[in-house]
Amino acid sequence: MVDDKLRTPGAVRDAERWTAHNYHPLPVVISSAEGAWLTDVDGKRYLDCLAGYSALNFGHRHPQLIAAAHAQLDRLTLTSRAFIHDQFADFCRELAELCGKDLVLPMNTGAEAVETGIKVARKWGYQVKGVPAGQANIIVADGNFHGRTTTIVSFSTDEDARADFGPYTPGFTVVPYGDLDALTAAIDDNTVAVLLEPIQGEQGVVVPPEGYLPGVRQVCTDRNVLFIADEIQSGLGRTGRTFACDHEGVVPDMYLLGKALGGGIVPVSAVAANSDVLGVLKPGQHGSTFGGNPLACAVATEVVRLLATGEFQRRSAELGERLRAGLEGLLGKGLVGVRVRGLWAGLDIDPALMSGREACERLMARGILAKDTHGSTIRLAPPLVITEEEIDQAIKTLTEVLAA
Template identity: 75%
Template sequence: MTETGRATELIALTERSTAHNYHPLPVVIADGEGAWVTDVEGRRYLDCLAAYSAVNFGHRNPEIVAAVREQLDRVTLTSRAFHHDQLGPFARELADLAGKDLVLPMNTGAEAVETAIKVARKWGYEVKGVPEDQATIIVADGNFHGRTISIISFSTDATARTHFGPFTPGFRVVPYGDPPALADAIDDTTVAVLIEPIQGEAGVVVPPDGYLSQVRQLCDARGVLFVADEIQSGLGRAGTTFACDHEDVIPDLYILGKALGGGIVPVSAVVGNNDVLGVIHPGEHGSTFGGNPLACAAGRAVVSMLSTGTWQRTATELGRHLFDGLSQLADKGLLEVRGRGLWAGIDIDPDLMSGRQACEHLLAEGILAKDTHGSTIRLAPPLVITAEEIDLVVDALFRVLTGKGAAR
């Protein structure tokens, strides 16, 4: 069988054997290193999605791989029924990175969001004094925090919600980036404001300057927790350790995931102080795999790498280079370019093509990207990408927009 035939067969097998909850591009990846992946046909592609920021530090980052490989030879899973020698150090190091007291480790990002919701509600009842079963949490329209039932209950994406009800009550939706609307929505039942400092799935939407500071001030004034979902925006992607750092804002709870596992294992966490996370007691919340030795080994490597500040500076510098390049395409069909650090949301003139079509054309140019919401695409390459490789991306996008690209 030819390699081309193998790719076709593997795609067909996947379509026959898995539920159709994704619509992937027609490429079958078999290998990856750094910012590049190789498909079963031997073609190389520059990865500009980085698994939605889960691969911030590149495919098979040597430092993270070494830490995980060493742990593989020792112990991988104990469950939280027992202590193990990686959890305490991981939690302490991550808490220190965030300037907090405690870490509640989980696995996936959605699981961490669910955890933060439970913590906020329990804090509301036991600390703030909200009457039982009346707690409310305020979220923003355009949000994306996952796809569990509770989370889609406050999604404004019809695709995520349709035919999945009934939904979990207790949430109020306000416009993103609108402090007066937020202030009007807070009442005595409000226990938390849950927002993304930068909305990723919405198309890398950066809020107006000062928004995060105003959210923090409102939460302080009204006795409400500020919960920041930094699953995509955190851990170096936005050019800082956390996107909230751009306004020197410290939330009550950080929700972390994706890059925390180094692109190797799923690792997530809720990070906060004793006065909030301390409301959780044994038996009230848990996860068999949450905080397992292998995950902690990967997480410790990630935290160690971020503690130097080098990755954050790299994202800032390369981000400037990316946005400088994209600015040269303003008259080629780009309606708007948004972002921060090495993270860009690009709105393409829908009269030219849809976001999906743009990504298909980029695939033919050897670039992997992902569309969202019509004619928007996102660029989030691993932070190991070089300036020269960013130029390849910009040049490929130029060819796509001007119709000069050639099918591979």
């Protein structure tokens, strides 16, 4: 018998009582999970269609990843970067090879990876490009989501993320997402980088126009500007390729990675670039106590090895077509917009029917967990271990919610 305090209403009240309200979670309290399924404190099961914003690409408690974590916990968990541990080189080498880059710098969170990318781009601009001291600028896109540190929210166009957190960090120029002409016009002699999400996740899985990313790559090459791809949500198999940039054959100068890299077990992020870029950093100029720790490296190395087989990229591509077909069948039946790339979808619900929050609450009541963003838009990002039958179940449930 579960103590009443642990059941959903009591646990929700306790969470609201003792936690700063920086999130507005759905009123469900999870106690265990396996694969694509979650179980709450009352024993009800839910199909996970969010996967921790892509942090759980390989599902909950993937056996290979759990085994790696257990084995490392029995040996060594932390040294700090003051010493080298025996998991570090393999992780960095194998991730660098997966990315096709020379060097990797491990960190912890996605926001840390973005901050690292910004610092490296500025230093590269001053030391390599010759930008005058203090004049470096970086081009970003409206609708972006790169994290919530003070520097990152300085160039956010989401007022909820930005308002009342000033004074803001200078050195960023915002242009419309998908508008290559505007981006090109914004570049000047002091521009050191273009920082973009190949697909904007928080904005509602917004896919840029065909040819946009190749165009960005070309103009960055022509103007001696670094192209930084934030693949923290879109990368590592989510879209049916290893990276979302791969869909148009684009190779950025720098990958920013996170979320799925930790296998849903530990926070792991990384920056991958060639030595002419990451090589500008020298000892003492950037660091992180927990970045690249033994436990993180042990788990993340197994993540890289799972991706190296290509199995999860294929699953995402193949099952993504099934997801696309099901969702596009609901256009005009409650959905007014659908965007799908692999197992990642943004759905625009007719606002006359309900908000995104209402849709997610109704899905939750029927055993499907998803998350809303921006009004009547919801995102679907199930673990890549989901089955055809489970995708069909999610579509069927969404159909019932829209019809109701």
